[in-house]
Amino acid sequence: MQVQEEQGLGCGNTARSLVDKVLPQVEALLVVAPEPLSIVEMSRLLEVDANVVVESVSTLKTFYDETHRAFYLAEIGGGHQIRTRATFESVVKRYINSSYKDRLSKAALEVLAIVAYRQPISRSEITQIRGINSDATVRLLIEKGYIEAKERSDGPGQAWLYRTTRLFLERLGLFSLADLPRLDEFVPDAKAVEDLEEALFSDRES
Amino acid sequence: MVFNVKVNEFDGPIDLLLSNVASGKLEVNSISLVSLVMEFIEVIESSGNSKLDGLSRFISVMSMLLHYKCRGILGKTFEDDIDLEEISSAEEREVLLIALLGVAVFKDVSFELQRRIEQTSMTIAREVGPDLDLVSDVSDPLRKVSPQELRSVFERMVSKVERDVVDATHITTTQISVREVGERVMERIVASKRVTFSELIRFAKSRFEIVVSFLIILEGARAGVLELEMAEVEENDSVLIRLSTALSDSLYENFTDLIRALD
Numbered sequence: 001m002q003v004q005e006e007q008g009l010g011c012g013n014t015a016r017s018l019v020d021k022v023l024p025q026v027e028a029l030l031v032v033a034p035e036p037l038s039i040v041e042m043s044r045l046l047e048v049d050a051n052v053v054v055e056s057v058s059t060l061k062t063f064y065d066e067t068h069r070a071f072y073l074a075e076i077g078g079g080h081q082i083r084t085r086a087t088f089e090s091v092v093k094r095y096i097n098s099s100y101k102d103r104l105s106k107a108a109l110e111v112l113a114i115v116a117y118r119q120p121i122s123r124s125e126i127t128q129i130r131g132i133n134s135d136a137t138v139r140l141l142i143e144k145g146y147i148e149a150k151e152r153s154d155g156p157g158q159a160w161l162y163r164t165t166r167l168f169l170e171r172l173g174l175f176s177l178a179d180l181p182r183l184d185e186f187v188p189d190a191k192a193v194e195d196l197e198e199a200l201f202s203d204r205e206s
Numbered sequence: 207m208v209f210n211v212k213v214n215e216f217d218g219p220i221d222l223l224l225s226n227v228a229s230g231k232l233e234v235n236s237i238s239l240v241s242l243v244m245e246f247i248e249v250i251e252s253s254g255n256s257k258l259d260g261l262s263r264f265i266s267v268m269s270m271l272l273h274y275k276c277r278g279i280l281g282k283t284f285e286d287d288i289d290l291e292e293i294s295s296a297e298e299r300e301v302l303l304i305a306l307l308g309v310a311v312f313k314d315v316s317f318e319l320q321r322r323i324e325q326t327s328m329t330i331a332r333e334v335g336p337d338l339d340l341v342s343d344v345s346d347p348l349r350k351v352s353p354q355e356l357r358s359v360f361e362r363m364v365s366k367v368e369r370d371v372v373d374a375t376h377i378t379t380t381q382i383s384v385r386e387v388g389e390r391v392m393e394r395i396v397a398s399k400r401v402t403f404s405e406l407i408r409f410a411k412s413r414f415e416i417v418v419s420f421l422i423i424l425e426g427a428r429a430g431v432l433e434l435e436m437a438e439v440e441e442n443d444s445v446l447i448r449l450s451t452a453l454s455d456s457l458y459e460n461f462t463d464l465i466r467a468l469d
């Protein structure tokens with residue numbers, strides 16, 4: 001692969017030759033891995049420093065982009081994964097003859113949003129926020145693998161607390177929860193709040 | 207409709223009762239909520255007044271009293287909790303507005319999550335695993351598991367799991383009389399010939415049984431029915447309990463009659 005020479009890795013000859021050696025190995029791992037591979041995991045498997053793996057991944061990423069390959073290296077679910085580009089969606093799906101779209105209902109998406117931002121959270125807290133019983137929706141999300149319950153609260157009743165899973169990150173194309181959009185971006189502006197207040201209480205006041 | 211109640215030394219409208227409980231003037235644990243409900247039902251039935259306002263107000267007050275009672279049972283003080291009765295109308299509106307805004311925010315976020323899911327679903331992950339030629343090199347995850355172990359795992363999976371059932375015994379111990387405990391103690395002593403106190407109370411289900419067993423032994427020793435002997439049992443000094451060597455049939459029967467009379 002010529003790309004390393006063209007890129008100019010900004011490191012010494014020894015380091016560059018190490019990256020040259022490790023890069024195809026990283027690519028081989030990514031080709032066979034059935035799920036996203038983390039830098040730490042690849043570093044352990046290849047017995048090289050994590051920085052070398054980071055450099056190799058970065059080089060591969062640039063190479064795939066610049067050579068307009070049908071796939072790219074996605075940072076997803078806490079690791080790296082080779083994925084086809086969105087441009088080829090229809091062609092690829094024609095071949096695999098199935099839809100990857102895992103449609104969730106509006107209710108399920110709302111509960112998922114609450115769990116994503118308020119985790120760990122209990123069912124009763126979800127219900128309190130939504131103002132409607134969400135037990136069935138929580139069960140559905142567990143079945144689909146988007147959320148899981150692995151711990152209990154310390155409070156009375158020791159309710160199960162729910163968290164999002166790695167599958168959640170993969171399906172949303174996120175590397176980590178830190179990549180979730182900021183919640184304050186969705187807070188309505190003052191005008192919208194005023195309108196809501198007026199709509200809510202004007203009847204009562206009049 | 208004003209519903210007046212008489213509870214302990216309190217006599218007045220139920221709203222005032224709630225107010226007194228909220229301010230700590232009245233101890234909520236001393237109030238029987240069931241009696242209040244029964245009283246209210248009687249009033250409703252006798253007066254034929256079942257206007258929605260009155261009923262809903264009563265339910266609202268009762269729910270607050272129940273809330274206070276639960277908090278008392280859980281060991282929380284009133285200061286730990288927001289006193290809903292103290293929330294003014296303006297604050298009430300604010301609380302409602304904030305709750306609605308919270309729902310609206312998460313609703314909007316859910317659209318964004320849907321958008322991201324759809325966007326990600328347009329790219330397909332390569333997750334086919336190693337080439338077929340390499341499959342033979344992949345170590346068998348079950349290589350260290352014997353068929354017997356697999357069988358036991360399967361049996362464990364399909365076996366019926368006995369779960370603890372939460373029933374009334376968890377909140378109320380099964381009632382047992384002094385006579386029953388006394389008879390059991392004597393039966394065990396007769397059957398075992400010599401027994402330590404620990405062995406004697408091994409099957410006791412409550413502190414009551416232990417205390418009664420102890421008193422029966424003391425009484426038996428005082429009456430000359432039982433003998434107590436210090437001995438070394440499993441390297442520990444223990445008191446062995448046995449029937450008295452000089453025990454006559456009549457003395458034994460008198461003692462068992464005494465136990466029967468304890469009922």
